[in-house]
Amino acid sequence: MKNFQIKNNNILTALLFISPALLGIFVFIIIPVICSFSLSFADWDLLNDIHFVGLSNYKAILSEKYFLQVLSNTFIYTIAVSVLGVIIPLILACILNTRIKGAELFKATLFIPYITPMIVVALVWQWIFDPNIGLANQVLSTNLNWLYDKHLAMPVLIFVSVWKLIGYNVIIFLSGLATINQELLESSKIDGANFFQTFKNITIPLLSSTIFFVIVITSISSFQAFDLIYMMTQGGPENSTNVMVYSIYKYAFQYFEVGKASAVAYILFTIIFFLVLVQWKLRKKMVYNEE
Secondary structure, three states: OHHHHHHHHHHHHHHHHHHHHHHHHHHHHHHHHHHHHHHOOEEOOOOOOOEEOOOHHHHHHHOOHHHHHHHHHHHHHHHHHHHHHHHHHHHHHHHHOOOOOOHHHHHHHHHHHHHOOHHHHHHHHHHHOOOOOOHHHHHHOOOOOOOOOOOOHHHHHHHHHHHHHHHHHHHHHHHHHHOOOHHHHHHHHHOOOOHHHHHHHHHHHHHHHHHHHHHHHHHHHHHOOOHHHHHHOOOOOOOOOOOHHHHHHHHHHOOOOHHHHHHHHHHHHHHHHHHHHHHHHOHHHHOOOOO
């Protein structure tokens, strides 16, 4: 009986200590999720009364050509950033892991863009790609409207996004490389394996869990892109850079269709959920020695 009372007291004490965090989660996460999900089935313009419309918001969005273009842009952006944002940092991490001269300086330099606020990054690159006074046109001796051409704006955003996240992914890959037994690499050299054979047959398999982690977090963050697009292109030109999170903002605060904005948010949630689910199911094939 005494032990039962002590256990109950410990549980109450623990709940008391974590209650501020639980309250914050309930107020700032659970309640907004419930409200936004409810609003996805309603018509509301932030001013008038809320009217229940059932699945009308979802039907209207999925039938719009505008949304299909946004969905296409989102997948193009996400796939490009995820592929380049994994391959380039992996190559750089392998080079830096060879302990070349100035490796620590290179690591710090690569990480600076990641810790730089996105608004600063967007403003700097917006100036670089300015068609009139931008550095890009001056260096390349061209006269391109980088951010105002529907064929160039998306590649520019992908380039800037990859440039910003390279440093973080490099650090993650370097942490994974540090766990690889160097004796395996030395043994492969003694057996006559060249760099590419060692990289393919030893480094990649032993680093596969890290690669899987980087793919997952990079793809999820790419689906949630907003601030860079808001600062540099506002979804233009001709909606060529408009992605799902930015369209949520436009539906809610430009068109005042909060119900549709909420519906797009839950369509995006569903896409990310199934993406992660597929990635998790494929982990046994992607990750070496995964049970």
